[in-house]
Amino acid sequence: MIGTVYKSTGSWYLVKTEEGKEYECRIKGKFRLKGIKSTNPIAVGDKVNFTLETNNDVETGIIDEIFDRKNYIIRKSVNLSKQTHIIAANIDQVFLLITIDNPPTFPSFIDRFLVTAEAYSIPCVLAFNKIDSYTEIERRAEVMYLKDIYENIGYECIEISAKEQKNVDAIKERMKGTVSMFAGHSGVGKSTLVNAIAPELNLKTKEISEQHKQGQHTTTFAEMFDLKFGAKIIDTPGIKGFGIVDMEKEEVGDYFPEFFALKNECKFNNCIHIEEPKCAIKDAVEEGEIAWSRYKSYLQIIEGDENSYRVDEFKD
Ligand code: GDP
Ligand code: ZN
Structure with a gap:
Protein backbone atom coordinates (compact mmCIF):
# COMPACT_ATOMS: atom_id res chain seq x y z
CA MET A 1 0.00 0.00 0.00
CA LEU A 80 29.06 16.31 16.85
CA SER A 81 28.54 13.44 14.48
CA LYS A 82 27.66 15.95 11.79
CA GLN A 83 24.62 13.91 11.03
CA THR A 84 21.55 15.68 9.90
CA HIS A 85 17.97 15.22 10.88
CA ILE A 86 15.37 15.50 8.17
CA ILE A 87 12.54 17.66 9.44
CA ALA A 88 10.13 17.28 6.56
CA ALA A 89 9.96 16.29 2.93
CA ASN A 90 7.92 17.10 -0.17
CA ILE A 91 6.96 20.61 0.84
CA ASP A 92 5.05 22.55 -1.82
CA GLN A 93 5.59 25.97 -0.30
CA VAL A 94 6.73 27.88 2.72
CA PHE A 95 4.96 31.06 3.76
CA LEU A 96 7.48 33.43 5.28
CA LEU A 97 5.69 35.80 7.63
CA ILE A 98 7.19 39.26 7.69
CA THR A 99 6.39 42.14 10.02
CA ILE A 100 7.74 45.67 9.76
CA ASP A 101 7.92 45.99 13.51
CA ASN A 102 6.94 44.01 16.61
CA PRO A 103 9.22 42.30 15.71
CA PRO A 104 11.08 43.87 12.79
CA THR A 105 11.99 41.51 9.97
CA PHE A 106 15.09 42.80 8.24
CA PRO A 107 15.83 42.29 4.54
CA SER A 108 19.03 40.44 5.44
CA PHE A 109 16.93 37.84 7.26
CA ILE A 110 14.44 37.59 4.39
CA ASP A 111 17.25 37.17 1.88
CA ARG A 112 19.06 34.49 3.87
CA PHE A 113 15.79 32.70 4.23
CA LEU A 114 15.07 32.90 0.51
CA VAL A 115 18.55 31.68 -0.37
CA THR A 116 17.98 28.63 1.81
CA ALA A 117 14.56 28.00 0.33
CA GLU A 118 15.98 28.28 -3.20
CA ALA A 119 18.81 25.92 -2.31
CA TYR A 120 16.29 23.42 -0.99
CA SER A 121 13.99 23.93 -4.01
CA ILE A 122 11.12 25.05 -1.84
CA PRO A 123 8.88 27.75 -3.30
CA CYS A 124 8.41 30.64 -0.93
CA VAL A 125 5.52 33.09 -0.55
CA LEU A 126 6.04 36.27 1.44
CA ALA A 127 3.16 37.11 3.77
CA PHE A 128 3.33 40.62 5.21
CA ASN A 129 1.41 40.32 8.45
CA LYS A 130 -0.10 42.83 10.90
CA ILE A 131 -1.08 45.28 8.15
CA ASP A 132 -3.86 46.45 10.46
CA SER A 133 -1.20 48.00 12.68
CA TYR A 134 0.66 49.93 9.98
CA THR A 135 -1.40 53.05 10.19
CA GLU A 136 1.51 55.45 9.87
CA ILE A 137 2.42 56.35 6.33
CA GLU A 138 6.06 55.41 6.96
CA ARG A 139 5.09 51.88 7.90
CA ARG A 140 2.86 51.52 4.84
CA ALA A 141 5.71 52.80 2.70
CA GLU A 142 8.04 50.19 4.14
CA VAL A 143 5.64 47.42 3.21
CA MET A 144 5.27 48.80 -0.31
CA TYR A 145 9.02 49.14 -0.67
CA LEU A 146 9.73 45.55 0.37
CA LYS A 147 6.83 44.13 -1.62
CA ASP A 148 8.12 45.89 -4.68
CA ILE A 149 11.59 44.42 -4.32
CA TYR A 150 10.38 40.86 -3.90
CA GLU A 151 7.55 40.98 -6.44
CA ASN A 152 10.00 42.29 -9.03
CA ILE A 153 12.19 39.25 -8.64
CA GLY A 154 9.28 36.84 -8.85
CA TYR A 155 8.18 36.14 -5.30
CA GLU A 156 4.49 36.24 -4.57
CA CYS A 157 3.69 38.73 -1.81
CA ILE A 158 0.44 38.80 0.15
CA GLU A 159 -0.55 41.44 2.70
CA ILE A 160 -2.58 40.09 5.58
CA SER A 161 -3.81 40.65 9.08
CA ALA A 162 -3.98 37.34 10.85
CA LYS A 163 -5.53 38.96 13.89
CA GLU A 164 -8.31 40.75 12.00
CA GLN A 165 -8.56 37.96 9.43
CA LYS A 166 -7.92 40.27 6.52
CA ASN A 167 -6.92 38.57 3.29
CA VAL A 168 -6.44 35.27 5.07
CA ASP A 169 -8.57 33.76 2.29
CA ALA A 170 -5.81 34.60 -0.19
CA ILE A 171 -3.46 32.43 1.85
CA LYS A 172 -6.04 29.63 2.00
CA GLU A 173 -6.58 29.84 -1.73
CA ARG A 174 -2.84 29.51 -2.29
CA MET A 175 -2.72 26.50 0.09
CA LYS A 176 -5.48 24.46 -1.55
CA GLY A 177 -4.24 21.10 -2.74
CA THR A 178 -0.72 21.67 -1.43
CA VAL A 179 1.54 20.96 1.53
CA SER A 180 2.56 24.18 3.28
CA MET A 181 4.72 25.35 6.12
CA PHE A 182 4.86 28.66 7.99
CA ALA A 183 8.03 30.39 9.03
CA GLY A 184 9.22 33.70 10.39
CA HIS A 185 10.59 35.25 13.54
CA SER A 186 8.96 34.49 16.84
CA GLY A 187 6.09 36.95 17.32
CA VAL A 188 5.27 37.60 13.65
CA GLY A 189 1.93 35.84 14.03
CA LYS A 190 2.41 32.27 12.85
CA SER A 191 0.16 30.70 15.49
CA THR A 192 -2.43 33.44 15.05
CA LEU A 193 -2.47 32.81 11.29
CA VAL A 194 -2.70 29.05 11.60
CA ASN A 195 -5.54 29.50 14.09
CA ALA A 196 -7.34 31.77 11.64
CA ILE A 197 -6.84 29.33 8.79
CA ALA A 198 -7.56 26.15 10.67
CA PRO A 199 -9.40 26.73 13.93
CA GLU A 200 -10.08 22.98 13.99
CA LEU A 201 -6.45 22.37 14.86
CA ASN A 202 -6.83 24.36 18.02
CA LEU A 203 -3.13 25.07 18.25
CA LYS A 204 -1.84 25.79 21.66
CA THR A 205 -1.56 29.47 22.39
CA LYS A 206 1.84 30.96 22.62
CA GLU A 207 1.60 31.39 26.38
CA ILE A 208 0.93 27.74 26.97
CA SER A 209 3.70 26.56 24.73
CA GLU A 210 6.17 28.97 26.35
CA GLN A 211 5.32 27.58 29.77
CA HIS A 212 5.73 24.15 28.39
CA LYS A 213 9.18 24.95 27.07
CA GLN A 214 10.36 26.22 30.43
CA GLY A 215 8.86 23.38 32.37
CA GLN A 216 10.61 20.47 30.83
CA HIS A 217 12.87 19.34 28.10
CA THR A 218 10.48 18.17 25.49
CA THR A 219 11.23 16.53 22.23
CA THR A 220 8.80 17.66 19.66
CA PHE A 221 8.13 16.15 16.31
CA ALA A 222 6.96 17.62 13.10
CA GLU A 223 3.46 16.65 12.13
CA MET A 224 1.31 16.99 9.05
CA PHE A 225 -2.35 17.95 9.30
CA ASP A 226 -5.21 17.73 6.81
CA LEU A 227 -7.23 20.92 6.83
CA LYS A 228 -10.94 21.06 6.07
CA PHE A 229 -10.58 23.13 2.92
CA GLY A 230 -8.34 20.63 1.18
CA ALA A 231 -4.86 21.66 2.22
CA LYS A 232 -2.11 20.14 4.31
CA ILE A 233 0.20 21.90 6.71
CA ILE A 234 3.33 20.69 8.40
CA ASP A 235 3.79 21.99 11.89
CA THR A 236 7.31 21.90 13.28
CA PRO A 237 7.06 22.81 16.95
CA GLY A 238 10.27 23.73 18.66
CA ILE A 239 12.36 23.45 15.55
CA LYS A 240 14.46 26.53 15.12
CA GLY A 241 16.82 25.77 12.33
CA PHE A 242 15.75 25.40 8.76
CA GLY A 243 18.77 23.29 8.05
CA ILE A 244 22.15 24.24 6.87
CA VAL A 245 23.25 24.53 3.34
CA ASP A 246 26.94 24.46 2.73
CA MET A 247 27.50 26.49 -0.36
CA GLU A 248 30.49 27.30 -2.48
CA LYS A 249 30.97 31.02 -2.93
CA GLU A 250 30.31 30.70 -6.64
CA GLU A 251 27.01 29.04 -5.89
CA VAL A 252 25.43 31.68 -3.65
CA GLY A 253 24.48 33.95 -6.56
CA ASP A 254 22.54 31.12 -8.17
CA TYR A 255 20.02 31.36 -5.33
CA PHE A 256 19.37 35.05 -5.95
CA PRO A 257 17.00 34.70 -8.95
CA GLU A 258 17.71 38.17 -10.31
CA PHE A 259 21.46 37.53 -10.16
CA PHE A 260 21.06 34.13 -11.74
CA ALA A 261 19.12 35.64 -14.65
CA LEU A 262 22.07 37.91 -15.50
CA LYS A 263 24.84 35.47 -14.73
CA ASN A 264 25.82 34.76 -18.32
CA GLU A 265 26.35 38.43 -18.96
CA CYS A 266 29.27 38.71 -16.56
CA LYS A 267 32.61 38.69 -18.34
CA PHE A 268 33.97 35.84 -16.24
CA ASN A 269 31.90 32.72 -15.97
CA ASN A 270 33.08 32.13 -12.40
CA CYS A 271 32.32 35.74 -11.44
CA ILE A 272 31.30 36.17 -7.82
CA HIS A 273 30.24 39.76 -8.50
CA ILE A 274 32.59 41.53 -6.13
CA GLU A 275 35.87 42.71 -7.62
CA GLU A 276 35.61 41.41 -11.15
CA PRO A 277 35.53 43.83 -14.08
CA LYS A 278 32.56 43.86 -16.47
CA CYS A 279 30.24 42.33 -13.92
CA ALA A 280 26.59 42.44 -15.02
CA ILE A 281 25.37 42.16 -11.45
CA LYS A 282 27.34 45.16 -10.17
CA ASP A 283 26.21 47.15 -13.22
CA ALA A 284 22.61 46.25 -12.51
CA VAL A 285 22.99 47.33 -8.87
CA GLU A 286 24.44 50.65 -10.00
CA GLU A 287 21.60 51.18 -12.45
CA GLY A 288 19.05 50.38 -9.77
CA GLU A 289 17.80 47.26 -11.50
CA ILE A 290 18.94 45.10 -8.62
CA ALA A 291 17.95 46.33 -5.17
CA TRP A 292 20.87 47.51 -3.10
CA SER A 293 19.55 45.64 -0.06
CA ARG A 294 19.68 42.39 -2.04
CA TYR A 295 23.26 42.99 -3.10
CA LYS A 296 24.17 43.89 0.47
CA SER A 297 22.64 40.64 1.73
CA TYR A 298 24.58 38.78 -0.93
CA LEU A 299 27.82 40.39 0.21
CA GLN A 300 27.04 39.58 3.82
CA ILE A 301 26.54 35.95 2.95
CA ILE A 302 29.59 35.71 0.76
CA GLU A 303 32.10 37.97 2.49
CA GLY A 304 31.51 37.00 6.08
CA ASP A 305 33.67 34.47 7.80
CA GLU A 306 33.73 30.94 6.58
CA ASN A 307 30.55 30.04 8.38
CA SER A 308 28.41 32.96 7.38
CA TYR A 309 27.40 31.47 4.11
CA ARG A 310 26.11 28.50 5.95
CA VAL A 311 22.59 29.74 5.91
CA ASP A 312 20.81 28.36 8.91
CA GLU A 313 18.12 30.74 9.98
CA PHE A 314 14.59 29.61 9.60
CA LYS A 315 12.77 30.72 12.62
CA ASP A 316 14.92 32.70 15.00
P1 GDP B 1 4.26 33.49 16.51
O1 GDP B 1 5.33 33.54 17.55
O2 GDP B 1 4.83 33.76 15.16
O3 GDP B 1 3.44 32.25 16.53
O4 GDP B 1 3.28 34.74 16.79
P2 GDP B 1 1.85 34.76 17.51
O5 GDP B 1 0.80 34.22 16.62
O6 GDP B 1 1.97 34.17 18.87
O7 GDP B 1 1.59 36.34 17.60
C1 GDP B 1 2.41 37.20 18.37
C2 GDP B 1 1.62 38.44 18.75
O8 GDP B 1 1.28 39.17 17.58
C3 GDP B 1 0.31 38.11 19.45
O9 GDP B 1 0.14 39.05 20.49
C4 GDP B 1 -0.73 38.31 18.37
O10 GDP B 1 -1.99 38.70 18.87
C5 GDP B 1 -0.12 39.42 17.53
N1 GDP B 1 -0.58 39.38 16.15
C6 GDP B 1 -0.60 38.30 15.33
N2 GDP B 1 -1.11 38.64 14.12
C7 GDP B 1 -1.42 39.95 14.19
C8 GDP B 1 -1.98 40.87 13.24
O11 GDP B 1 -2.33 40.56 12.10
N3 GDP B 1 -2.12 42.16 13.67
C9 GDP B 1 -1.75 42.56 14.92
N4 GDP B 1 -1.94 43.84 15.24
N5 GDP B 1 -1.23 41.71 15.82
C10 GDP B 1 -1.07 40.42 15.47
ZN1 ZN C 1 29.45 39.25 -11.96
Whole structure:
Protein backbone atom coordinates (compact mmCIF):
# COMPACT_ATOMS: atom_id res chain seq x y z
CA MET A 1 0.00 0.00 0.00
CA ILE A 2 1.07 3.53 -0.62
CA GLY A 3 0.74 6.34 1.87
CA THR A 4 2.16 9.58 3.21
CA VAL A 5 3.94 9.97 6.54
CA TYR A 6 1.95 12.33 8.79
CA LYS A 7 3.93 11.87 11.97
CA SER A 8 7.28 10.41 12.80
CA THR A 9 8.54 9.71 16.28
CA GLY A 10 11.72 7.97 15.29
CA SER A 11 10.47 4.53 16.18
CA TRP A 12 7.09 4.48 14.49
CA TYR A 13 5.34 6.41 11.78
CA LEU A 14 1.77 7.42 11.21
CA VAL A 15 1.03 6.75 7.56
CA LYS A 16 -2.15 7.80 5.80
CA THR A 17 -3.37 6.37 2.54
CA GLU A 18 -5.07 8.42 -0.14
CA GLU A 19 -8.40 7.02 1.02
CA GLY A 20 -7.69 8.54 4.42
CA LYS A 21 -6.99 5.35 6.34
CA GLU A 22 -4.30 5.66 9.00
CA TYR A 23 -1.77 2.99 9.89
CA GLU A 24 0.94 2.81 12.46
CA CYS A 25 4.04 1.68 10.65
CA ARG A 26 7.56 0.63 11.44
CA ILE A 27 10.61 0.13 9.33
CA LYS A 28 12.12 -3.24 8.84
CA GLY A 29 15.87 -3.48 9.09
CA LYS A 30 18.01 -0.57 8.14
CA PHE A 31 17.21 1.95 5.52
CA ARG A 32 20.12 3.45 3.69
CA LEU A 33 19.38 6.56 1.76
CA LYS A 34 21.53 7.56 -1.10
CA GLY A 35 23.46 10.72 -0.47
CA ILE A 36 21.86 11.79 2.80
CA LYS A 37 23.52 10.95 6.07
CA SER A 38 20.67 11.42 8.47
CA THR A 39 19.60 10.24 11.88
CA ASN A 40 16.11 9.50 10.61
CA PRO A 41 15.54 7.61 7.40
CA ILE A 42 11.93 8.68 7.02
CA ALA A 43 10.37 12.07 7.66
CA VAL A 44 6.97 13.72 7.70
CA GLY A 45 5.85 14.24 4.13
CA ASP A 46 7.58 11.18 2.78
CA LYS A 47 5.65 8.98 0.40
CA VAL A 48 6.16 5.35 1.31
CA ASN A 49 5.17 1.86 0.35
CA PHE A 50 4.18 -0.47 3.16
CA THR A 51 2.79 -3.94 3.73
CA LEU A 52 0.24 -4.81 6.37
CA GLU A 53 0.74 -7.20 9.25
CA THR A 54 -1.82 -8.24 11.80
CA ASN A 55 -0.76 -8.53 15.43
CA ASN A 56 -3.44 -9.35 18.01
CA ASP A 57 -6.11 -8.16 15.60
CA VAL A 58 -4.36 -4.82 15.09
CA GLU A 59 -3.21 -3.97 11.61
CA THR A 60 0.17 -2.32 11.46
CA GLY A 61 2.45 -1.62 8.54
CA ILE A 62 6.02 -2.35 7.63
CA ILE A 63 7.56 0.32 5.44
CA ASP A 64 9.70 -1.17 2.73
CA GLU A 65 10.20 1.67 0.29
CA ILE A 66 10.49 5.46 0.25
CA PHE A 67 9.69 7.27 -2.95
CA ASP A 68 12.04 9.93 -4.26
CA ARG A 69 11.69 13.27 -2.48
CA LYS A 70 11.12 16.41 -4.46
CA ASN A 71 12.73 18.37 -1.62
CA TYR A 72 13.41 18.17 2.10
CA ILE A 73 14.61 20.35 4.91
CA ILE A 74 17.10 19.35 7.52
CA ARG A 75 18.49 20.40 10.84
CA LYS A 76 21.96 19.58 12.00
CA SER A 77 21.84 17.23 14.92
CA VAL A 78 23.07 18.54 18.23
CA ASN A 79 25.79 15.99 18.67
CA LEU A 80 29.06 16.31 16.85
CA SER A 81 28.54 13.44 14.48
CA LYS A 82 27.66 15.95 11.79
CA GLN A 83 24.62 13.91 11.03
CA THR A 84 21.55 15.68 9.90
CA HIS A 85 17.97 15.22 10.88
CA ILE A 86 15.37 15.50 8.17
CA ILE A 87 12.54 17.66 9.44
CA ALA A 88 10.13 17.28 6.56
CA ALA A 89 9.96 16.29 2.93
CA ASN A 90 7.92 17.10 -0.17
CA ILE A 91 6.96 20.61 0.84
CA ASP A 92 5.05 22.55 -1.82
CA GLN A 93 5.59 25.97 -0.30
CA VAL A 94 6.73 27.88 2.72
CA PHE A 95 4.96 31.06 3.76
CA LEU A 96 7.48 33.43 5.28
CA LEU A 97 5.69 35.80 7.63
CA ILE A 98 7.19 39.26 7.69
CA THR A 99 6.39 42.14 10.02
CA ILE A 100 7.74 45.67 9.76
CA ASP A 101 7.92 45.99 13.51
CA ASN A 102 6.94 44.01 16.61
CA PRO A 103 9.22 42.30 15.71
CA PRO A 104 11.08 43.87 12.79
CA THR A 105 11.99 41.51 9.97
CA PHE A 106 15.09 42.80 8.24
CA PRO A 107 15.83 42.29 4.54
CA SER A 108 19.03 40.44 5.44
CA PHE A 109 16.93 37.84 7.26
CA ILE A 110 14.44 37.59 4.39
CA ASP A 111 17.25 37.17 1.88
CA ARG A 112 19.06 34.49 3.87
CA PHE A 113 15.79 32.70 4.23
CA LEU A 114 15.07 32.90 0.51
CA VAL A 115 18.55 31.68 -0.37
CA THR A 116 17.98 28.63 1.81
CA ALA A 117 14.56 28.00 0.33
CA GLU A 118 15.98 28.28 -3.20
CA ALA A 119 18.81 25.92 -2.31
CA TYR A 120 16.29 23.42 -0.99
CA SER A 121 13.99 23.93 -4.01
CA ILE A 122 11.12 25.05 -1.84
CA PRO A 123 8.88 27.75 -3.30
CA CYS A 124 8.41 30.64 -0.93
CA VAL A 125 5.52 33.09 -0.55
CA LEU A 126 6.04 36.27 1.44
CA ALA A 127 3.16 37.11 3.77
CA PHE A 128 3.33 40.62 5.21
CA ASN A 129 1.41 40.32 8.45
CA LYS A 130 -0.10 42.83 10.90
CA ILE A 131 -1.08 45.28 8.15
CA ASP A 132 -3.86 46.45 10.46
CA SER A 133 -1.20 48.00 12.68
CA TYR A 134 0.66 49.93 9.98
CA THR A 135 -1.40 53.05 10.19
CA GLU A 136 1.51 55.45 9.87
CA ILE A 137 2.42 56.35 6.33
CA GLU A 138 6.06 55.41 6.96
CA ARG A 139 5.09 51.88 7.90
CA ARG A 140 2.86 51.52 4.84
CA ALA A 141 5.71 52.80 2.70
CA GLU A 142 8.04 50.19 4.14
CA VAL A 143 5.64 47.42 3.21
CA MET A 144 5.27 48.80 -0.31
CA TYR A 145 9.02 49.14 -0.67
CA LEU A 146 9.73 45.55 0.37
CA LYS A 147 6.83 44.13 -1.62
CA ASP A 148 8.12 45.89 -4.68
CA ILE A 149 11.59 44.42 -4.32
CA TYR A 150 10.38 40.86 -3.90
CA GLU A 151 7.55 40.98 -6.44
CA ASN A 152 10.00 42.29 -9.03
CA ILE A 153 12.19 39.25 -8.64
CA GLY A 154 9.28 36.84 -8.85
CA TYR A 155 8.18 36.14 -5.30
CA GLU A 156 4.49 36.24 -4.57
CA CYS A 157 3.69 38.73 -1.81
CA ILE A 158 0.44 38.80 0.15
CA GLU A 159 -0.55 41.44 2.70
CA ILE A 160 -2.58 40.09 5.58
CA SER A 161 -3.81 40.65 9.08
CA ALA A 162 -3.98 37.34 10.85
CA LYS A 163 -5.53 38.96 13.89
CA GLU A 164 -8.31 40.75 12.00
CA GLN A 165 -8.56 37.96 9.43
CA LYS A 166 -7.92 40.27 6.52
CA ASN A 167 -6.92 38.57 3.29
CA VAL A 168 -6.44 35.27 5.07
CA ASP A 169 -8.57 33.76 2.29
CA ALA A 170 -5.81 34.60 -0.19
CA ILE A 171 -3.46 32.43 1.85
CA LYS A 172 -6.04 29.63 2.00
CA GLU A 173 -6.58 29.84 -1.73
CA ARG A 174 -2.84 29.51 -2.29
CA MET A 175 -2.72 26.50 0.09
CA LYS A 176 -5.48 24.46 -1.55
CA GLY A 177 -4.24 21.10 -2.74
CA THR A 178 -0.72 21.67 -1.43
CA VAL A 179 1.54 20.96 1.53
CA SER A 180 2.56 24.18 3.28
CA MET A 181 4.72 25.35 6.12
CA PHE A 182 4.86 28.66 7.99
CA ALA A 183 8.03 30.39 9.03
CA GLY A 184 9.22 33.70 10.39
CA HIS A 185 10.59 35.25 13.54
CA SER A 186 8.96 34.49 16.84
CA GLY A 187 6.09 36.95 17.32
CA VAL A 188 5.27 37.60 13.65
CA GLY A 189 1.93 35.84 14.03
CA LYS A 190 2.41 32.27 12.85
CA SER A 191 0.16 30.70 15.49
CA THR A 192 -2.43 33.44 15.05
CA LEU A 193 -2.47 32.81 11.29
CA VAL A 194 -2.70 29.05 11.60
CA ASN A 195 -5.54 29.50 14.09
CA ALA A 196 -7.34 31.77 11.64
CA ILE A 197 -6.84 29.33 8.79
CA ALA A 198 -7.56 26.15 10.67
CA PRO A 199 -9.40 26.73 13.93
CA GLU A 200 -10.08 22.98 13.99
CA LEU A 201 -6.45 22.37 14.86
CA ASN A 202 -6.83 24.36 18.02
CA LEU A 203 -3.13 25.07 18.25
CA LYS A 204 -1.84 25.79 21.66
CA THR A 205 -1.56 29.47 22.39
CA LYS A 206 1.84 30.96 22.62
CA GLU A 207 1.60 31.39 26.38
CA ILE A 208 0.93 27.74 26.97
CA SER A 209 3.70 26.56 24.73
CA GLU A 210 6.17 28.97 26.35
CA GLN A 211 5.32 27.58 29.77
CA HIS A 212 5.73 24.15 28.39
CA LYS A 213 9.18 24.95 27.07
CA GLN A 214 10.36 26.22 30.43
CA GLY A 215 8.86 23.38 32.37
CA GLN A 216 10.61 20.47 30.83
CA HIS A 217 12.87 19.34 28.10
CA THR A 218 10.48 18.17 25.49
CA THR A 219 11.23 16.53 22.23
CA THR A 220 8.80 17.66 19.66
CA PHE A 221 8.13 16.15 16.31
CA ALA A 222 6.96 17.62 13.10
CA GLU A 223 3.46 16.65 12.13
CA MET A 224 1.31 16.99 9.05
CA PHE A 225 -2.35 17.95 9.30
CA ASP A 226 -5.21 17.73 6.81
CA LEU A 227 -7.23 20.92 6.83
CA LYS A 228 -10.94 21.06 6.07
CA PHE A 229 -10.58 23.13 2.92
CA GLY A 230 -8.34 20.63 1.18
CA ALA A 231 -4.86 21.66 2.22
CA LYS A 232 -2.11 20.14 4.31
CA ILE A 233 0.20 21.90 6.71
CA ILE A 234 3.33 20.69 8.40
CA ASP A 235 3.79 21.99 11.89
CA THR A 236 7.31 21.90 13.28
CA PRO A 237 7.06 22.81 16.95
CA GLY A 238 10.27 23.73 18.66
CA ILE A 239 12.36 23.45 15.55
CA LYS A 240 14.46 26.53 15.12
CA GLY A 241 16.82 25.77 12.33
CA PHE A 242 15.75 25.40 8.76
CA GLY A 243 18.77 23.29 8.05
CA ILE A 244 22.15 24.24 6.87
CA VAL A 245 23.25 24.53 3.34
CA ASP A 246 26.94 24.46 2.73
CA MET A 247 27.50 26.49 -0.36
CA GLU A 248 30.49 27.30 -2.48
CA LYS A 249 30.97 31.02 -2.93
CA GLU A 250 30.31 30.70 -6.64
CA GLU A 251 27.01 29.04 -5.89
CA VAL A 252 25.43 31.68 -3.65
CA GLY A 253 24.48 33.95 -6.56
CA ASP A 254 22.54 31.12 -8.17
CA TYR A 255 20.02 31.36 -5.33
CA PHE A 256 19.37 35.05 -5.95
CA PRO A 257 17.00 34.70 -8.95
CA GLU A 258 17.71 38.17 -10.31
CA PHE A 259 21.46 37.53 -10.16
CA PHE A 260 21.06 34.13 -11.74
CA ALA A 261 19.12 35.64 -14.65
CA LEU A 262 22.07 37.91 -15.50
CA LYS A 263 24.84 35.47 -14.73
CA ASN A 264 25.82 34.76 -18.32
CA GLU A 265 26.35 38.43 -18.96
CA CYS A 266 29.27 38.71 -16.56
CA LYS A 267 32.61 38.69 -18.34
CA PHE A 268 33.97 35.84 -16.24
CA ASN A 269 31.90 32.72 -15.97
CA ASN A 270 33.08 32.13 -12.40
CA CYS A 271 32.32 35.74 -11.44
CA ILE A 272 31.30 36.17 -7.82
CA HIS A 273 30.24 39.76 -8.50
CA ILE A 274 32.59 41.53 -6.13
CA GLU A 275 35.87 42.71 -7.62
CA GLU A 276 35.61 41.41 -11.15
CA PRO A 277 35.53 43.83 -14.08
CA LYS A 278 32.56 43.86 -16.47
CA CYS A 279 30.24 42.33 -13.92
CA ALA A 280 26.59 42.44 -15.02
CA ILE A 281 25.37 42.16 -11.45
CA LYS A 282 27.34 45.16 -10.17
CA ASP A 283 26.21 47.15 -13.22
CA ALA A 284 22.61 46.25 -12.51
CA VAL A 285 22.99 47.33 -8.87
CA GLU A 286 24.44 50.65 -10.00
CA GLU A 287 21.60 51.18 -12.45
CA GLY A 288 19.05 50.38 -9.77
CA GLU A 289 17.80 47.26 -11.50
CA ILE A 290 18.94 45.10 -8.62
CA ALA A 291 17.95 46.33 -5.17
CA TRP A 292 20.87 47.51 -3.10
CA SER A 293 19.55 45.64 -0.06
CA ARG A 294 19.68 42.39 -2.04
CA TYR A 295 23.26 42.99 -3.10
CA LYS A 296 24.17 43.89 0.47
CA SER A 297 22.64 40.64 1.73
CA TYR A 298 24.58 38.78 -0.93
CA LEU A 299 27.82 40.39 0.21
CA GLN A 300 27.04 39.58 3.82
CA ILE A 301 26.54 35.95 2.95
CA ILE A 302 29.59 35.71 0.76
CA GLU A 303 32.10 37.97 2.49
CA GLY A 304 31.51 37.00 6.08
CA ASP A 305 33.67 34.47 7.80
CA GLU A 306 33.73 30.94 6.58
CA ASN A 307 30.55 30.04 8.38
CA SER A 308 28.41 32.96 7.38
CA TYR A 309 27.40 31.47 4.11
CA ARG A 310 26.11 28.50 5.95
CA VAL A 311 22.59 29.74 5.91
CA ASP A 312 20.81 28.36 8.91
CA GLU A 313 18.12 30.74 9.98
CA PHE A 314 14.59 29.61 9.60
CA LYS A 315 12.77 30.72 12.62
CA ASP A 316 14.92 32.70 15.00
P1 GDP B 1 4.26 33.49 16.51
O1 GDP B 1 5.33 33.54 17.55
O2 GDP B 1 4.83 33.76 15.16
O3 GDP B 1 3.44 32.25 16.53
O4 GDP B 1 3.28 34.74 16.79
P2 GDP B 1 1.85 34.76 17.51
O5 GDP B 1 0.80 34.22 16.62
O6 GDP B 1 1.97 34.17 18.87
O7 GDP B 1 1.59 36.34 17.60
C1 GDP B 1 2.41 37.20 18.37
C2 GDP B 1 1.62 38.44 18.75
O8 GDP B 1 1.28 39.17 17.58
C3 GDP B 1 0.31 38.11 19.45
O9 GDP B 1 0.14 39.05 20.49
C4 GDP B 1 -0.73 38.31 18.37
O10 GDP B 1 -1.99 38.70 18.87
C5 GDP B 1 -0.12 39.42 17.53
N1 GDP B 1 -0.58 39.38 16.15
C6 GDP B 1 -0.60 38.30 15.33
N2 GDP B 1 -1.11 38.64 14.12
C7 GDP B 1 -1.42 39.95 14.19
C8 GDP B 1 -1.98 40.87 13.24
O11 GDP B 1 -2.33 40.56 12.10
N3 GDP B 1 -2.12 42.16 13.67
C9 GDP B 1 -1.75 42.56 14.92
N4 GDP B 1 -1.94 43.84 15.24
N5 GDP B 1 -1.23 41.71 15.82
C10 GDP B 1 -1.07 40.42 15.47
ZN1 ZN C 1 29.45 39.25 -11.96
